[in-house]
Amino acid sequence: MNSEFYQQAISDPHSQCPDFLAALASDPQLKxxxxxxxxxxxxxxxxxxxxxxxxxxxxxxIDAISEQSEKKQWSVNNYLALAASLLLCVVSIKxxxxxxxxxNQQLASHTLNHTAHGHSYAGVINTHPTMGQLNxxxxxxxxxxxxxxxxxxxxxxxxxxxxxxxxxxxxQNAKINVxxxxxxxxxxxxxxxxxxxxxxxxxxxxxxxxxxxVAPKGHDLAPISQRINNELHWTx
Amino acid sequence: MNxxxxxxxxxxxxxxxxxxDLFRYGYWLTHDKQVTEDLVQETFLRAWRxxxxxxxxxxxxxxxxxxxxxxxARRFERKQLTVVDIDDCVVxxxxxxxxxxxxxxxxxxxxxxxxxxxxxxLMLQVVMGFSGDEIAKMLGLNKNTVMTRLFRAKKQMAVLMxxxx
Numbered sequence: 001m002n003s004e005f006y007q008q009a010i011s012d013p014h015s016q017c018p019d020f021l022a023a024l025a026s027d028p029q030l031k032x033x034x035x036x037x038x039x040x041x042x043x044x045x046x047x048x049x050x051x052x053x054x055x056x057x058x059x060x061x062i063d064a065i066s067e068q069s070e071k072k073q074w075s076v077n078n079y080l081a082l083a084a085s086l087l088l089c090v091v092s093i094k095x096x097x098x099x100x101x102x103x104n105q106q107l108a109s110h111t112l113n114h115t116a117h118g119h120s121y122a123g124v125i126n127t128h129p130t131m132g133q134l135n136x137x138x139x140x141x142x143x144x145x146x147x148x149x150x151x152x153x154x155x156x157x158x159x160x161x162x163x164x165x166x167x168x169x170x171x172q173n174a175k176i177n178v179x180x181x182x183x184x185x186x187x188x189x190x191x192x193x194x195x196x197x198x199x200x201x202x203x204x205x206x207x208x209x210x211x212x213x214v215a216p217k218g219h220d221l222a223p224i225s226q227r228i229n230n231e232l233h234w235t236x
Numbered sequence: 237m238n239x240x241x242x243x244x245x246x247x248x249x250x251x252x253x254x255x256x257d258l259f260r261y262g263y264w265l266t267h268d269k270q271v272t273e274d275l276v277q278e279t280f281l282r283a284w285r286x287x288x289x290x291x292x293x294x295x296x297x298x299x300x301x302x303x304x305x306x307x308x309a310r311r312f313e314r315k316q317l318t319v320v321d322i323d324d325c326v327v328x329x330x331x332x333x334x335x336x337x338x339x340x341x342x343x344x345x346x347x348x349x350x351x352x353x354x355x356x357x358l359m360l361q362v363v364m365g366f367s368g369d370e371i372a373k374m375l376g377l378n379k380n381t382v383m384t385r386l387f388r389a390k391k392q393m394a395v396l397m398x399x400x401x
Binding site: 007011012037040041043044047048049051052054055058059062063065066131132134136137139140142156184207208 | 243244247248251255259260263264269272273276277280281282284285286288289299302303305306307309310343344347358359361362363368375376377383384386387390391393394
């Protein structure tokens with residue numbers, strides 16, 4: 001029996017590759033291996049189908065995801081509630097001074113704070129993530145990456161109320177912090193270029209995210225920005 | 237039909253077509269019905285939020301699986317251990333309950349004994365119907381590696397099942 005077709009009969013018994021089909025037709029032993037494998041896979045499929053059924057409350061919650069959103073869009077009551085909330089916020093901020101937002105609403109300020117906060121560990125503990133790990137992380141941001149050379153560290157961070165993909169690159173002697181922040185956060189201020197006394201950065205709107213690159217002050221951002229533009233792909 | 241209605245219709249189609257598969261896949265990753273329900277709910281919530289980014293509806297299944305796998309990984313990142321009194325616990329072995337109703341308990345046990353590196357491509361191929369190319373893309377591996385893992389997974393399954401007979 002041809003070992004290549006034997007492996008195929010096990011790993012991909014449904015293959016419609018013409019050479020494989022011809023081999024099946026001419027080799028009863030190979031055909032038997034394929035049939036045995038197909039039987040085992042049918043049994044596995046039946047096994048999977050026998051998992052418990054989800055609860056009614058779960059199914060209702062899944063349906064409600066879009067319902068709630070639609071109601072938010074169209075319900076007059078919600079408009080009224082929103083107006084009342086806004087009024088309350090204005091009053092709170094102006095007179096009571098309790099209007100601290102749930103998250104930092106200035107994107108530049110947030111990423112500067114985030115970079116300073118992570119300075120002691122982000123990219124210091126050298127994790128060298130694999131491309132597979134990175135692409136799993138980036139998938140829910142609608143992104144993928146094609147090169148992980150010089151990438152030191154990655155994490156999904158929840159800092160100052162904002163969840164973002166946080167990557168750290170080594171670029172010459174500097175550690176470069178890259179953030180992918182969903183644009184579902186409504187920022188009051190998004191500056192294209194920003195800096196403080198330690199760091200400088202850029203913000204670019206890409207797909208449904210903001211891509212923020214932060215480097216130590218004085219570091220030339222152009223090469224790493226170009227590289228990230230080339231290697232980070234917005235897939236969906 | 238306005239934009240919001242189109243989005244809602246698209247979402248309902250995704251739920252109708254893929255909820256069952258996602259739930260089964262999630263269950264075989266977690267072995268816990270409640271955790272699976274949370275996982276699948278979070279997956280659809282994220283899918284709803286990002287639905288405008290899904291240009292090709294034909295890619296929806298792998299897109300949803302990718303979100304679910306990522307959410308499952310996040311579960312371990314944020315997992316906090318809490319201490320409870322052992323006497324207050326009722327031990328439920330859901331897996332045992334399910335297995336009791338299965339025609340092929342041996343098959344279930346063999347599957348559980350596979351390492352996740354082998355179990356996951358196997359589930360994606362056999363249960364979810366993905367091709368080697370699609371699995372490679374989802375797992376960030378090349379196709380040859382995926383096909384090798386599938387071959388080894390199935391050979392290991394055969395050995396494990398033979399040993400349990």
